[in-house]
Amino acid sequence: MYWIKNTLILIFLFLLAFFVYKFNNINFLHNSINKKNINNINFEKDDNCFNSDNTICIKTDTFNISIEKNTGNIIKADLLKYKENINSYDPLHLLRSKKNFIYQVNSGLSGIDNNNFYYDNSYNKKKEFHLLNNDKFLLVPMKWISKNGISYIKTFIFERGKYFVKIKYDIFNNSKNKINLSIYGNLTQSINYDKEHHSYSFGIKTFKGAAYSSSKSKYEKINFNDIVKKNYVSDFSNNKWIAMIQPYFVSAWIPDNFIKNKIFLDRVNYRDVLIGYQTEPFNINSYENKQICSKLWIGPKIKKEMLEISDSLYYTIDYGFLWFLSQPLFEFLSYLNNIFNNWGVSIIAITCIIKFIMYPISKIQYVEVEKMKKIQKKISFLKKKYKDNKNFLSKEIMNLYKENNINPIGSFLPVIIQMPIFLSLYYVIVESVELRHSPFIFWIKDLSDKDPFFILPILMGITTFFMQNDSESDSSLDTFQQKIMHIMPIFFTIFFLWFPSGLVLYYIISNILTIVQQKIIYKKFKF
Template sequence: MDLQRNILIFFFLLCSFLLWQSWKVEINPKSSVIQVKENKKRLFIPIIEEKKNIFIKTDTIFLSINRYGGDIDQASLLEYKDKLHSLQCFRLLETKSDFFYQAQSGLTGKDGPDNPHYGTRPIYVSAKSYFKLNKGQKELRVPMVWIGKNGVIFTKIFIFKSGSYDITVQYEIKNSTNKILECSMFGQLKQTINLPKSGNFYSKNFALQSFRGAAYSTENSKFNKYKFNNIVRNENLYLQTKNGWIAMLQQYFVAAWIPQSKGMNVIYTSHFNHDIVAIGYKSDKIYIMPNENYKIHANLWIGPEIQEKMAILSPGLDLTVDYGFLWFLSQPLFRFLKLLYNIIGNWGISIIVITLIMRGILYPLTKVQYIAMAKMRELQPKIDDLKNKFSDDKNSFNKAMMNLYQQEKINPFGGCLPLLIQMPIFLALYYMLMSSIELRHAPFYLWIQDLSDQDPYYILPIIMGFTMFCIQKMSPNNISDPVQQKFLNLVPILFSIFFLWFPSGLVLYYIVSNIITIVQQKLIFYYLEKE
C-alpha cells in the first residue's frame, strides 16, 4: 500500500471526523428561544446593585452575592483574561438582561426558608458589603444571617481558601424552638440557553468548538453529559444517588456543585420560560432537634478545569475536561506534555519534543511501511504485466496479485498500520489542545501567541501544506489514472485549507511530524538502495 493511498485514507478519516465533530456540537434551535427581556417579569433576575449585593475578592476570584437568597450572580476569574492581550478578567457567572448564569443554593423543604410555597426567599443580612482575602491570609469566611418568624437563625457562610476555586457553602441552623425542623439543602446552576452576541467563551470556529451543556456524576457512573436541548424537550433528569456532583460545562471553564450531605441526593434538571435551563441537586431530608445547632455544607467549584485539583475534590470531576471519546489517550498524553513543559518552560517546544518522542516510538512501524512501499515499487513492472494479461478478467487479476504478494512475502496492507496508529494520537492531541486550560493563551514564539487558537496569519498551515507536497513528490507513485493523479496533487492544498482553522499547536505537531517523515523516508530508502 503506497503513501498516496495512505494520504487518501487519512484525508477521508479526517473529513469524516470533522463532519461528525460539527454534527455532535450543541446547537440550540432558534425557534424555541424567547429573549430574556420579554420574560423578565416572570423570571427572578436580580439587578446587581451595591446596596443589595455583597462583594468578595480573593487572590483568584471576584464574586457578587445577592442578599436575596444568597445566590452568586457574578463571578470573575482574576488569573484569566477574557481574550488574548485583554485587560478584562474572564467572567464565568453573570446576571445581565441578555444573559443569565447563576450558582444558586438554599434550604428547602417543610421548614426551609427557600421553600417555594412561601413565595419569597430569605433576605440575608451581613456585617459589611465588601470582603477581601488579604495577602498571607489562608481562609476567608463570609457569614450572612436570616432570622425566621419563629426565631430560628439561619447563617449562610461562604468559605474561601487562598489559591483555590473551591468554595464551601455552609448552613448553620440554630433551632431555638420546641419542635423538630425539617428541610433539605439544594444547589443548582441556571443558565440562558443561547449566548448573547457579546459571549466570548464559545468559539465560532468549527474546529475549536467543544461541548456546552450540563453534566453530572452518580455513584454508578463517574461522568455523564446532558444536552440543553434534552432539557428543553422536557426530557428532565430525576436521579437518586449517593455522593456525585452536578455541573455546567463550556470550553476551559466549569461551575459545579459537589454535595457533602449524608444519605441520598436527588439530581434533577428543569426548564424555565423557554430560555433558561437548570441542573441541580437536593439533599435527603435533615431533621434539626429542638434547641439544637445543625450544620450542612456543599462544595462549589467556579473556575478553570484544572484536572489534578478537581480530581481531588470529587471522583470524575476532572472528566469535565472534554477530551471526547479518546479521553483515555488524551489524559496520559497531556500529563506527559505537562511533564515536558515543567522541564522546558514552553508549550510549543514541548509539543515538538513529544512529537519527536512519539515518532521515535513508531519508527519500527514506519520502517515496515517504507519497506513495503519500496517492495511495491519493485513489483510495479510485474503488476503492469498482470494488468495487461488479465485486462478483461478482474477476478483472475486479483487472484494473480494475491499470489504475487504471497510469493514476494509482501503484505499490501502493511503500510496502513502506522496510519491507523497515528490517527488516534492525532485526534487525542487535537482534543487535548482544544480543551486543556493550561494551553489557553499559551505562547510559542514570534506571531504564535496562543497555541490553542488558529494561526492568525495562516503561516503554519501553508508550511504544513508544503511539507505534505514534499512527501508526496518523494514517494513512489503507482497511480496512472490522470483524474486520481490530479486529486492527489490537490490533497496538500485541501489539507492546508482545513488546517487554517485548527489550533496552531496541532498544526505545529503535524509540521514536525511531516519533517520527521521526510528525514526517515530519505534515510530508509537510502539504506534500502545501498543494500
Template sequence: MSEGDDVLTIPLRWINSKGMVINKIITLERGSYLIGVKYRVENSSAEKLSATFFGQLKRDQLVEEDNSGGGLGIRAYLGSAYSTKEKRYERYDFDDMNEANLNVSTEGGWIAYLQHYFISAWVPDQSKVNQIATLTPGGMGIIRVMSPKVTVNPGELLEVGGHLYLGPKIQEKLEVIADGLDLTVDYGFLWWIGQPLFWLLHWFNSIIGSWGLAIIMVTVTVKSLFYPLSNAQYRSFAKMRTIQPKITALKERIGDDRQKMSQAMMELYKKEKVNPLGGCLPLLVQMPVFIALYWVLLETVELRHAEFYLWIHDLSAKDPYYILPLLMGASMFLMQKMQPVAATMDPMQQKIMQFMPVIMTVFFLFFPAGLVLYWLVNNLLSIAQQLYVTRKIEREFAEKNSKKSLSKPSKKQKS
C-alpha cells in the same frame, strides 16, 4: 480579601418573624477556584422546621459557535455532566434534557456545566444521599443538587453545606474535590490513550518549562515509539519507487486495460516481494494515538494563553499570521511528492490527491497553534525518516543490481 489573608468569609443573615435564623456563609480561599457554601439554621421558634442544602446553575440552551477544533467540525463538549455511585462520569446535553429531565438519587455525586476549558460544578456533601436533577423551563437548562431534608426541632441548630467549583478544568485540582470530577477533562472514547499522553505532556513541561517544547517532545516520543511501524511503511514506499520503471513499462505495454493491468501489477509485486498495503497498515495502527493526542491538545487548559517563541502568544488560539499552517501545508506537499503514485489510480484521483495539501492547509488555518505545531513537527520527522529509509533502500537496490550484473557471464565468455 486583605493583603496577607488567605481566606475570606462572607456571612449573610436572614431572620423571620417566628424566630428562625438562617446564616449563609460563603468561603473563598486565595488561589483556589473552590467556593464553600454553608447554611447554619437556628430554630428559635416553637415549631419544627425542615431544611435541605440546595445548589443550582442555569444557562440558555444556545450552543455557541466553537472553533476550538479547527475547521473539521470537531468541537469541545458544551453541556452538562453528572456523577453518581454507579456512573463516575456521564454527559447529559441539552437534547437529553429536553427529551427527559434527569432526576436521580445517589450517595455523593456532583453535577456540572462544561464549556471547553472551564467547568461550573456543584459538589454536595459526599457522605449523604443527594438528589441530582435537571429542568428545562422556557428554553433554559437548569442543573441542581439537593441534600436530604433534615428536621430542625425548636431550639436546635443545624448546618448543611456543599461546594461550588468555578474555574478551569485542571485535572490535579478536580480529582481531589470529588470522585470522577477530573473526568470532565474529556478525551473521548480514546481516553485510555489520551490520559497517559497528557501525563507525558505535563511531565515534559515540568522539566522544560515550555508547553510548546513539551508538545514537540511528546511528538518526538510518540514518533520514536512508532519508529518500527513507520520504518515498515517507508520501506514499502521506497520499494515501490525502485520498481516504478517496471510499472511504467507495464503501463506502456498493457495500455488502458485496468483488469489486465491489476493482474500484471500483482504478479510484479509478488516477484519483487513488495506488499502494496505495506504503506497503509502501519498508518492505520498509529491513527488512534494521533487522534488521542489531538484531543489531549484540544482539551488541555494549560495551553490557554501559553506563549511559544516569536509570534505565537497563545497555543490554544490560531496562528495570527498563519505561518505554522503554511509550513504544515508545505510539509504535506513534500511528503506527497516523496510517496509513490499507485499505478491503478486514475487521473481524476491523482488530481484530487494533488489538492489535498491545499485543502488541509485551509482547514489548519483555524486550528489552535498547539495542534498545528504538533502536526508540523510530526510531518518534519516523517520526512526525515522517509528520506533516510528511501536512500537506504535505493543503495540496497543498486548493490543488488550491481551483483546481478557481475554474476552474469559476458558474451565473449559464452563463446
C-alpha cells in the same frame, strides 16, 4: 498512488471520528419532575462588581464575585488569574447574569416557604469583602430569618489560591414546631453560547453541557438539547457532584456526601436550563439547630486541584472518546513542559519521540510502498487481461503479493496509528486549560488558537508537498494522479487554516521528520 490512498484514508478516518464524536452522546431515562426552587433571575448592571443595596461584593486573589442578598445566589464570578481573551486585560467572566445570557449558582432551603424569609441586614452590614494580603481565609456570613422563628446562616468560606468555596449552612429552628426540610443547589445556564464563552471554530468541539457523578457512574454527561427535550431526576443516593462544563472551565456543586441527595435536570424556560441537587429531607426539632456543609467549584479544569475536593471531578476534563490516549498524552506533555518551560517546544519534543517510536512501522510502510511500485506493470497487465473477471483478477493480484512478499496493509498502517494520536492531541490542546493562551515564539501567542497570520498552515502545506514528492515517483502515476498530488498540499493548507496552531506545529514537525526518515530508509535500502 499509494500516498494518495493513504491521504484519502486519513481524511476518511478523520471524518469518521468527527461523526462518531457528534453522535457519541449519552442518553438517559428521564422522569418528569415539577419545576421548583428556581429563583428569579437578576441581571447585571455593568461588567464590574456593582455596589447596590441588594448585592454583596467579594474579592480574593482568585475571584471577583457578586452575591445577591435576597437569595444568596452567586450572580457573577470573574476568574482574576485568567484573561477573557489573549488581547484583553479583563479577567475571565465565568458566571454572568445578563439579559441575553444567564449563568449563575443558586442554593438554599427546600421544604419551607422561602417567601417568608428575608435578609437580615443587621447581622452583617458589610457590602464588600476583601481577602487581605496576610489572610489565608475569607468568611462571608449571610443570615435570613422568617416570621415564624426559623433562621439560617449561609457562610461562604474562601481560601487563598483556591477555586473552590466552602459553604456552611447553620439552620436554627426557634419555632415551637418540628420542621422538615432539605438543602438544594443548582447551576442555571442559557442554552445559547454567550460570545464571551466562545468555542473553537473548527467542527470538532469539546463537550459543553451538564454533567454529574453518582454512585452508579463516576461521570455522566448530557447536552443542553437533551435537557430541553426531556427532564431527569435520580433517586436519593450518595451522588458526588453536579456540574456545568465548557472548554477549559467548569462550575460544580459538591454536596455533603454524608447525606443522600438526588440529582435533577430541567428546563427553566425557552432559553435556560439547570442541573441541581437536593438533599434527602431531614428533621430539626423545636429549638434545635443543624449544620450542613457543601463545596462549590468555580474555575479552571486543573486535575491536581480538583482532586482536593473530589476523586472524580477531574473527569470534567472531557477529552472525548479518545480520553484513554489524551490523558497519558497530556501527562507526558506536561512532563516535557516542566523541562522546557514552553508548550510549543514540548509539542515539538513529543512529536520527535512519537516519530522515533513509530520508525520501525514507518520503515515497513516505505518498504511495502516500494515493493508495490515494482509490480505496478504486472498489476496493470493483469487488469487488462482479466478485466471481465473481477474475482479471478483479485486472486491473481493476491498471488502476486504473496510471490513478492508484499503486505498491502503495511503501506497505510502508520496512517491508521497516527490518526488517533492526531485527534488525541487536538482534544488535549482545546480542553487542557494549561495550554490556553500559552505562547510559543514570536507571533504565536496562543497555541490553542489558530495562527493569526496563517504562517504555520502554509509551512505545513510546503512540507506536505516535499514529503509527497519524496514518497512517490512520477513513473508510477498517470497525469490525473499527478495533478491530484499537486492539489493535495493546497487542500491540506486550507484545511488546517483554522486549526489550533499547536496542532499545526505538530503536523509540520511530523512532516519534516517523515521526509528525513524517507531519505534514510531509501538510501539504506537503495530503492
